[in-house]
Amino acid sequence: MRAHHRLVSIALAVVASLAVPLGRPLGAQQAMAPSRPSRPVAIRAAHLVDPASGRRVDHVVVVVQGDSVVRVDTTGRMPNGADVIDLGDATLLPGLIDVHTHLSSESGNYYDDLFRRSPIDDAVRAHVFARRTLEAGFTTVRDVGGSAYIDVALRNAINRGEFPGPRMRVATLALSATGGHGDLNGFSPLLRFEGESGVADGVDELRKRVRENIKRGADQIKILAGAGVLSEEESVGAPQYSQEEMNAVVEEAAMWGRKVAAHAHGAEAIRRAALAGVASVEHGGLVDDEGIRIMREKGTFLVPDILTDVYLLEHAHELSWPEKIIEKERQLRGFQDANWSRAYRAGVKFAFGTDAGVYPHGLNARQFALLVKHLSLTPMQAIQMATVNAAELLGWSGKVGVVAPGSYADLIAVRGDPLSDVSELERVTFVMKGGVVVKR
Ligand SMILES: [Zn+2]
Numbered sequence: 001m002r003a004h005h006r007l008v009s010i011a012l013a014v015v016a017s018l019a020v021p022l023g024r025p026l027g028a029q030q031a032m033a034p035s036r037p038s039r040p041v042a043i044r045a046a047h048l049v050d051p052a053s054g055r056r057v058d059h060v061v062v063v064v065q066g067d068s069v070v071r072v073d074t075t076g077r078m079p080n081g082a083d084v085i086d087l088g089d090a091t092l093l094p095g096l097i098d099v100h101t102h103l104s105s106e107s108g109n110y111y112d113d114l115f116r117r118s119p120i121d122d123a124v125r126a127h128v129f130a131r132r133t134l135e136a137g138f139t140t141v142r143d144v145g146g147s148a149y150i151d152v153a154l155r156n157a158i159n160r161g162e163f164p165g166p167r168m169r170v171a172t173l174a175l176s177a178t179g180g181h182g183d184l185n186g187f188s189p190l191l192r193f194e195g196e197s198g199v200a201d202g203v204d205e206l207r208k209r210v211r212e213n214i215k216r217g218a219d220q221i222k223i224l225a226g227a228g229v230l231s232e233e234e235s236v237g238a239p240q241y242s243q244e245e246m247n248a249v250v251e252e253a254a255m256w257g258r259k260v261a262a263h264a265h266g267a268e269a270i271r272r273a274a275l276a277g278v279a280s281v282e283h284g285g286l287v288d289d290e291g292i293r294i295m296r297e298k299g300t301f302l303v304p305d306i307l308t309d310v311y312l313l314e315h316a317h318e319l320s321w322p323e324k325i326i327e328k329e330r331q332l333r334g335f336q337d338a339n340w341s342r343a344y345r346a347g348v349k350f351a352f353g354t355d356a357g358v359y360p361h362g363l364n365a366r367q368f369a370l371l372v373k374h375l376s377l378t379p380m381q382a383i384q385m386a387t388v389n390a391a392e393l394l395g396w397s398g399k400v401g402v403v404a405p406g407s408y409a410d411l412i413a414v415r416g417d418p419l420s421d422v423s424e425l426e427r428v429t430f431v432m433k434g435g436v437v438v439k440r
Contacts, residue, residue, distance in 0.1 A: 051093075061079075067409055072404060100305055103151065106361055171220050180199075181231045198224075218258065222260075226270075237286050247276045263283060301392075304336070351390045382422055
């Protein structure tokens with residue numbers, strides 16, 4: 001999360017009513033209940049992009065029963081008694097995964113967001129963002145921070161089938177040092193926002209915050225390991241937690257079976273996060289050779305959210321971002337492409353995450369073309385980031401990010417060939433989640 005305009009978490013009486021039944025639904029078990037056919041469904045298309053093998057398969061029939069894929073056939077044989085969805089010369093792909101979203105908010109005017117909106121405003125519109133994301137072809141997201149546990153309520157409502165949205169794994173409140181990226185900086189010292197926030201300092205407070213987040217429904221923990229762009233503290237590269245604090249967070253989260261995602265732009269914050277054993281470094285634009293070496297050794301994922309950086313520079317003035325923030329983004333952008341490319345070539349694992357919510361939800365797929373253009377990836381490599389790689393980061397390999405027997409029937413289709421023009425993924429014509437058609 002780089003936009004912490006809402007991290008100040010204005011306090012609300014409604015927090016209690018938002019924090020609905022917990023437990024730990026994976027989101028994967030219960031897709032939207034209504035209108036899933038009881039008979040098998042055969043989806044026929046000219047092509048299927050298979051990110052697991054890195055190949056394209058032709059003349060494909062995907063057989064779906066209930067919420068899962070039971071067979072992928074290339075003989076052209078249709079199963080008896082199945083309902084048929086014929087997509088003609090379209091290309092099928094597994095439903096896409098964005099591992100860095102903020103579905104419970106969307107940036108507008110900087111000062112309006114801070115002073116004229118509350119988590120109530122966010123809560124009433126979050127379902128719109130969820131639907132938009134799903135209809136854009138993203139059937140799974142890892143949501144990495146939001147206020148007032150809106151993300152928990154959103155995930156649970158989607159799982160109950162109350163409205164359409166992607167499978168969600170949520171982080172609740174992002175952990176931030178006092179004065180750090182998730183704290184309110186640059187305003188009068190007399191200004192106070194009340195309510196629960198993720199601000200925590202020292203090992204004991206951090207362990208307590210991790211436990212509290214999990215108690216409220218967090219599927220993973222998000223820590224702001226270093227400074228950010230969309231906040232007014234000084235250097236974007238500065239670390240904001242000690243090694244000891246980072247280690248404690250990862251150890252505490254692991255004790256509860258949770259992985260940690262670390263926001264870090266700067267080299268030192270990246271090194272500390274990777275050494276502590278986080279599952280992923282978010283942003284990572286100033287990574288150095290030492291950081292690359294540690295991440296490769298530890299199997300740490302890097303999540304380069306280039307779409308947000310490009311969007312911010314294009315729209316910063318119309319959104320009234322302070323000049324200090326725009327200047328930080330400009331500096332950062334000068335280093336990102338070279339550093340990300342070096343990390344990719346060195347063998348660091350990459351997953352597709354966009355920081356959706358900083359830019360308008362539903363445009364997530366615009367990042368594919370940017371990855372191909374600025375990081376010199378092939379379309380298949382960019383697609384793998386949003387499918388098999390992302391699934392591995394989520395711990396859902398074989399269930400999402402693939403079309404194979406036993407996977408969830410999460411499928412999308414596009415008209416053209418995304419392997420020659422990856423921007424085809426911006427024009428998804430068909431979406432199925434868990435065996436239910438949500439867009440055609
Ligand atoms: Zn973010």
